[in-house]
Amino acid sequence: MDLAHRPTADPLLRLLAHGFATAYHHPPGAVWHAPYAFHLTASAVPPGPQLPGTTPRTDWVAAANWSVGVAVAARADGMLRCGSLNHPADGAELPLTGPAAPAPGWAARPYAALRALAAAGYGRGGADLHLNAALPAVVGLPVAESLECAVALAVAGVHAERGARPLPRARLAELLGAAVPGDDALRRAVLFARSGHLLAADGSTYRSLPAQDGGPDPCLLLLTARIAADGHEGAPTGAGDTALANGIALAVREALRAGARSAWWPGKRPGRSVLLLAPRDRRAAIRTAAADAFARRGLPVPRFLRIALAAAADRADRHPHPPTTGKE
Structure with missing residues (x-):
């Protein structure tokens, strides 16, 4: 069933799929969601086991239970046609190869990410994209890295389904780190986070964040x-x-x-x-x-x-993604 008409899907993702179909006159080939990510202070993480002679880790990141969404369909003409529910009057059509075109402010970093992928041979055919960030920028959770990873996974994914070579997440992290200025630790959280777990900023290890009051999860x-x-x-x-x-x-x-x-x-x-x-x-x-x-x-x-500590980016139209209920 088309995500736009799936009653159990996240309402914002259903709205995104509907907005895509309205804007481009065809349904999306896939819908992805990618979590917002954040850093943790060392004082928030209880000391864990460590090897003799080593110092405790203080650099942790995690994914949040709020996400950005990307609806996508593959193209074959090398163009990126992009729009956003957050900026409904500010869409653009941009080339992924050759000279770059001026992009709207909200699309500049996703556009740079997709051009870096195209230069490496991923998603060169182009795509129709529609984006949505669940939280306004004033909330303060970093969003740029989530959007970059989401659009890259979505575009590379729909082209891989048409026979192009798949893009491993480790390779995506390398490409984005080399081509698009940003926080590599947050990108790792978006790409590799596990529900209920912290991730070392260098991606080397996971650990749980236990509730300090005996509850089922930290608050x-x-x-x-x-x-x-x-x-x-x-x-x-x-x-x-x-x-x-x-x-x-x-x-x-x-x-x-x-x-x-x-x-x-x-x-x-x-x-x-x-x-x-x-x-x-x-x-x-x-x-x-x-x-x-x-x-x-x-x-x-x-x-x-x-x-809450959430999992990494994933296809939303293949796996259930229940509505977020984190408002206080």
């Missing part, structure tokens, strides 16, 4: 500061940004005081979002303490999302 909360009522949004250079940064710092202190075990940025640089490791029985108190900290600063109450 991660993503706290995201909202834009102020005046709509201010930008790099922390103005008074409004300073107030926001101070509000986040105060909220983190109060969350730790209320029982959060660790707090850290999900990416490599500070932003408007913070991940909290929250014991299950303290989750409500942590949310209340953080929200009160923002209110005392006269800032809008932050958003909270529950984050």
Whole structure:
């Protein structure tokens, strides 16, 4: 059954498949989903077994239970026709070989990734693509690496089904690392993550992240500061940004005081979002303490999302992908 009409599929992926068919007047050949990925702070990971004379690992990444989606169909003319549910009026038709064409901002990195694949002999025939990111950029989870891996897997996959050579994920990681600036550790999480597990940043080993309160799984909360009522949004250079940064710092202190075990940025640089490791029985108190900290600063109450450790990118139209229920 076409994913757009499969009642048990993720609603966003059904919408993506329907949007693809509406835009290109034929159904997609495949639909992929790829998880958002994030870094973990060393304080969030309990020490594990280690060999004598070695130091504990502190560089871990993981995949989140929120994903980007890609609907794709193969072409044979070397062109990439791409659109996005997040940017409905900003599609493009771009060559994968020869001189590059100007791409819309949202498509620049996926386009660079697909040109790198084409140069290596994968997906040179081109594709129709339709993308969707489940979370807005302001939430703060890194998304660029997820989109790059998703479009590369989708395009290479539909061409492999038509007889082209398949693209191993290890080879994809090498190609993207060499051709597209980005976070290689996050790409490894997108490509190789296991549900319920952390992955070493160099991809060498996995380990579980046990719940510290005896629950069935660890509880991660993503706290995201909202834009102020005046709509201010930008790099922390103005008074409004300073107030926001101070509000986040105060909220983190109060969350730790209320029982959060660790707090850290999900990416490599500070932003408007913070991940909290929250014991299950303290989750409500942590949310209340953080929200009160923002209110005392006269800032809008932050958003909270529950984050679970998910598996790597996969075909969504072959395997069930239940709707995400992580909103707090």
